[in-house]
Amino acid sequence: xxxxxxxxxxxxxxxxxxxxxxxxxxxxxxxxxxxxxxxxxxxxxxxxxxxxxxxxxxxxxxxxxxxxxxxxxxxxxxxxxxxxxxxxxxxxxxxxxxxxxxxxxxxxxxxxxxxxxxxxxxxxxxxxxxxxxxxxxxxxxxxxxxxxxxxxxxxxxxxxxxxxxxxxxxxxxxxxxxxxxxxxxxxxxxxxxxxxxxxxxxxxxxxxxxxxxxxxxxxxxxxxxxxxxxxxxxxxxxxxxxxxxxxxxxxxxxxxxxxxxxxxxxxxxxxxxxxxxxxxxxxxxxxxxxx
Amino acid sequence: xxxxxxxxxxxxxxxxxxxxxxxxxxxxxxxxxxxxxxxxxxxxxxxxxxxxxxxxxxxxxxxxxxxxxxxxxxxxxxxxxxxxxxxxxxxxxxxxxxxxxxxxxxxxxxxxxxxxxxxxxxxxxxxxxxxxxxxxxxxxxxxxxxxxxxxxxxxxxxxxxx
Numbered sequence: 245x246x247x248x249x250x251x252x253x254x255x256x257x258x259x260x261x262x263x264x265x266x267x268x269x270x271x272x273x274x275x276x277x278x279x280x281x282x283x284x285x286x287x288x289x290x291x292x293x294x295x296x297x298x299x300x301x302x303x304x305x306x307x308x309x310x311x312x313x314x315x316x317x318x319x320x321x322x323x324x325x326x327x328x329x330x331x332x333x334x335x336x337x338x339x340x341x342x343x344x345x346x347x348x349x350x351x352x353x354x355x356x357x358x359x360x361x362x363x364x365x366x367x368x369x370x371x372x373x374x375x376x377x378x379x380x381x382x383x384x385x386x387x388x389x390x391x392x393x394x395x396x397x398x399x400x401x402x403x404x405x406x407x408x409x410x411x412x413x414x415x416x417x418x419x420x421x422x423x424x425x426x427x428x429x430x431x432x433x434x435x436x437x438x439x440x441x442x443x444x445x446x447x448x449x450x451x452x453x454x455x456x457x458x459x460x461x462x463x464x465x466x467x468x469x470x471x472x473x474x475x476x477x478x479x480x481x482x483x484x485x486x487x488x489x490x491x492x493x494x495x496x497x498x499x500x501x502x503x504x505x506x507x508x509x510x511x512x513x514x515x516x517x518x519x520x521x522x523x524x525x526x527x528x529x530x531x532x533x534x535x
Numbered sequence: 536x537x538x539x540x541x542x543x544x545x546x547x548x549x550x551x552x553x554x555x556x557x558x559x560x561x562x563x564x565x566x567x568x569x570x571x572x573x574x575x576x577x578x579x580x581x582x583x584x585x586x587x588x589x590x591x592x593x594x595x596x597x598x599x600x601x602x603x604x605x606x607x608x609x610x611x612x613x614x615x616x617x618x619x620x621x622x623x624x625x626x627x628x629x630x631x632x633x634x635x636x637x638x639x640x641x642x643x644x645x646x647x648x649x650x651x652x653x654x655x656x657x658x659x660x661x662x663x664x665x666x667x668x669x670x671x672x673x674x675x676x677x678x679x680x681x682x683x684x685x686x687x688x689x690x691x692x693x694x695x696x697x
Binding site: 245247248250252271273275278279281282283291293295345346347349350432434 | 582669
């Protein structure tokens with residue numbers, strides 16, 4: 245492991261200046277980054293610790309209802325806000341699948357996103373709930389990007405050197421919508437998803453599915469949208485048969501690999517079951533009795 | 536590149552010289568000689584290196600030494616009061632909740648953190664709180680019984696729901 249300079253800026257401006265240095269890497273919780281550095285899976289020469297920048301510990305609502313979640317805010321702190329926990333129970337539950345309490349005391353939503361693991365548990369619902377990130381480039385320009393555009397492959401992102409993700413912006417849930425993320429792991433806790441399915445379902449006034457978003461974990465190089473399954477659902481009335489068909493469509497369109505944690509065939513089976521169950525859970529939350 | 540880390544460990548201010556690559560675990564064990572904190576996996580899976588950082592349980596192997604600058608750290612060495620064991624420690628002995636002992640310091644810190652924020656946890660909450668602490672000897676039941684006995688002042692049935 246190469247020499248490492250640890251830096252602790254207290255303002256965004258100082259962090260941006262540090263991020264412009266060669267080999268700089270932002271440190272939020274560090275639960276992925278630190279073992280990756282020590283095992284030689286990532287390299288860095290300057291570590292920019294974001295946790296002492298007050299703005300990056302923000303956790304509040306904007307006037308339009310959007311939640312502003314600083315890039316350094318831990319999953320543990322995310323759970324401490326009762327109003328957020330009520331409004332985004334499913335997203336919070338998915339974030340609480342990340343590692344143990346020790347990990348959640350450090351790990352952040354922004355870190356889960358920027359680490360770009362295909363199995364990242366919080367990311368499918370972040371995308372499905374249309375979260376946006378704020379990014380400040382090395383020359384100080386602020387931009388916004390949809391969460392879906394960040395991961396490009398295992399461990400790879402669309403961020404360029406010097407980019408600093410400062411904030412996750414999460415809009416309030418739409419009326420008559422529900423969210424659910426389910427994953428399968430051999431162990432109940434402390435495990436990595438063999439497959440996961442995150443669903444957001446929205447009904448119109450007549451009880452017809454107005455919108456459906458399905459994002460799958462661990463079955464493609466990055467969190468993957470199940471487009472065919474989504475289009476199958478939109479415009480239909482929820483039913484057990486429809487959800488089974490959507491699960492089968494998601495299984496058919498996902499692109500899993502076989503590895504030590506599961507075969508591609510097994511992952512497809514899991515996607516079918518998890519997607520069907522996540523859809524049924526959304527329907528249950530919305531008070532729909534499935535025919 | 537070395538720098539001086541100043542933090543409060545077990546209630547006492549400590550200074551130590553640390554390399555930028557050092558973790559909190561290395562700071563504790565190798566620079567300060569506090570070897571009660573164990574290294575198991577070194578990547579956050581086993582919880583053997585659990586310490587409290589500003590009251591929260593963390594894996595010391597996942598924290599850079601630099602991040603500990605200015606923090607309050609509690610290690611297993613800070614849990615007993617002199618020769619008087621913490622109730623969690625006594626209960627682990629009484630219930631046979633320790634065999635080889637390697638996971639025990641981390642288990643104790645996770646249990647102390649749990650009881651600090653939730654003095655009367657259910658068996659399920661106890662299991663969840665120590666889910667990040669792997670024990671390859673006991674099968675966990677005796678550990679859960681020990682923590683439950685501290686929380687409820689008596690022995691209770693802690694078997695998980697089937």
